[in-house]
Amino acid sequence: MLIESQLESLAIFSHAPAFREGLHVGRPNIGRRERFLERVNDMFDRRWLTNNGPYTQELEQRIADLIGVKHCVAMCNATVALEIAIRATGLTGEVIVPSFTFIATAHALQWQEITPVFCDIDSKTHNLNPHQVEKMITPRTTGIIGVHLWGRPCDVEQLSEIAHHHNLTLMFDAAHAFGCSYKGQMIGNFGDAEVFSFHATKFFNTFEGGAVVTNDDELAEKMRLMKNFGFSGYDTVTYIGTNGKMSEVSAAMGLTSLESLPEFIDTNYRNYKQYQRELEDVPGVHLVIYDESEKFNYQYVILEVDELTAQLSRNQLQKVLIAENILARRYFYPGCHRMEPYRSYFPHAGLLLANTEHLAKRVLSLPTGTSVGSKEISVICSIIRLAVRYATEVREQLQQR
């Protein structure tokens, strides 16, 4: 495109990149390493490395307390946690999910030969649109999995009502929403179960890890067996199970990360407010806004680029940032329905996903977390500002010709 070559030829974008080392989205938040190493030493002394060890039990208890939920079942990652929760709740046939999410939400269903039925989102909240959800229900539908995207809660009330009315299981992929609340109650208490991810890129990490939380005693017990091959005693297997266990070294990391949670939130919040301040008057770019009256982790700084106003597209802006070594990401482009195998299974899914398709072209995730400082954010914001200003000037010059 003409404007792209023009942008790249501008002096400001042809000097050495603004950052010598890549500024990545999702660099891990790391707590106090000496606390972690102490725990690892104790772990070696105990020689208890996995299989529901003391750290795993302690982590489950602390998370359950933090969230005010009855059961936390820690697992090796959120994808397996989703799969186990899907099996334990007995989902089959079709399950309604958003397409605007990380691919694991859909894969966790398809892996078990359950059809993910992609439902459109609300373009303001980026979450499932309950009216659309209702339209996607068929006689084969057994459940709904909402995703609290960027940590912002789904419309839990309406989704619960729909699930209740149609006798469907309701779960939430809460991979982004650890430490967040909905109407004053912590995420983790809604639907039949909620699933957290503790992957290294997430707000709270255990290297790799995840958990299902639920207030359902029977469901929790079932998942505890399922994540350990279905063993209910040394020589007794009760269910088909898998290996979904969390290791002790992960739990040690989790306990250490938990101790630093307030610092992670403070840093994320400070970063988010700075981005908000410094991008406020840049035409055509808007930060996704969070409800500050709720508990929130501010782990995602999400920019929406309105091409008509900014005079450059999200993809063009991403190119400019990457040239400066700012590795902004297009989460969750192009949407699950445009990735395999779903693209081949449902080639026309996009027809019912207008908001998903629209948003997937506009959204850019910017670097934040404890590895990103205020100076860096200032530079990122001024590059965005410059890119928009130059794009506007180039456009004006072209129009005058």
Ligand SMILES: *Cc1c(COP(=O)(O)O)cnc(C)c1O
């Ligand atoms: C990260 C993520 C997952 C998968 O988590 P893992 O712990 O990496 O398996 C699932 N859903 C969403 C929305 C995610 O962002």
